[in-house]
Amino acid sequence: VQLVQSGAEVRKPGASVKLSCKASEYTFSAYFVHWVRQAPGQGLEWMGWINPKSGATNYTQMFEGRVTLTTDTSINTAYMELSSLTFDDTAVYFCTRDRVWGGVVTSFDFDFWGQGSLVIVSS
Amino acid sequence: DIQLTQSPSSLSASVGDRVTITCRASQPISRFLNWYQQHPGKAPKLLIYVTSNLQSGVPSRFSGSGSGTDFTLTISNLQPEDFATYYCQQTYNSPPTTFGQGTRLE
Numbered sequence: 219v220q221l222v223q224s225g226a227e228v229r230k231p232g233a234s235v236k237l238s239c240k241a242s243e244y245t246f247s248a249y250f251v252h253w254v255r256q257a258p259g260q261g262l263e264w265m266g267w268i269n270p271k272s273g274a275t276n277y278t279q280m281f282e283g284r285v286t287l288t289t290d291t292s293i294n295t296a297y298m299e300l301s302s303l304t305f306d307d308t309a310v311y312f313c314t315r316d317r318v319w320g321g322v323v324t325s326f327d328f329d330f331w332g333q334g335s336l337v338i339v340s341s
Numbered sequence: 342d343i344q345l346t347q348s349p350s351s352l353s354a355s356v357g358d359r360v361t362i363t364c365r366a367s368q369p370i371s372r373f374l375n376w377y378q379q380h381p382g383k384a385p386k387l388l389i390y391v392t393s394n395l396q397s398g399v400p401s402r403f404s405g406s407g408s409g410t411d412f413t414l415t416i417s418n419l420q421p422e423d424f425a426t427y428y429c430q431q432t433y434n435s436p437p438t439t440f441g442q443g444t445r446l447e
Contacts (some may be wrong), residue, residue: 264438
């Protein structure tokens with residue numbers, strides 16, 4: 219199983235960023251994909267999930283309205299778009315796979331992770 | 342949201358030691374508690390899920406226990422590669438899932 223994320227991005231406050239996460243060596247539609255971020259020197263913060271099979275999504279309240287998760291199942295890729303960026307959004311963003319097979323429910327157990335994408339918000 | 346408090350925040354140990362990290366939840370979470378290991382500049386790695394289930398490929402020197410609000414991660418016979426930061430995560434009241442603040446093992 220591999221999750222390969224897009225590279226580092228630099229954005230100005232108020233802009234948007236869209237990150238990608240390409241999955242391989244497993245059935246992409248059978249596992250939920252989650253996004254977790256980590257600010258410099260800080261802990262882990264869950265952002266939301268997407269079910270590649272149905273396209274259903276769920277976002278934590280903190281990001282509701284600013285984050286959009288999508289997938290392109292034809293190329294086994296998940297995307298995370300975050301808008302209205304502020305300096306506090308400077309972080310490494312990880313995509314991660316749910317441990318449970320089936321694409322029906324998510325366990326929130328994250329068994330495989332991408333390498334992370336650094337987003338820097340700077341004026 | 343459920344808050345998780347890890348103790349200690351940092352811990353000094355030596356190769357061969359046995360160490361224990363504690364995670365306390367702000368309300369009962371049954372056994373829905375996971376542990377991750379993270380090395381600097383790397384993604385977290387799932388070690389244990391649902392309190393005591395060892396993730397595939399994780400050495401048996403890692404073990405977890407607990408229920409309700411109090412949980413522990415124990416590492417026996419510390420190896421050089423075990424020096425990292427450890428996070429607990431609750432999945433009981435999810436979404437949202439939440440993480441502890443981390444314990445740095447050095």
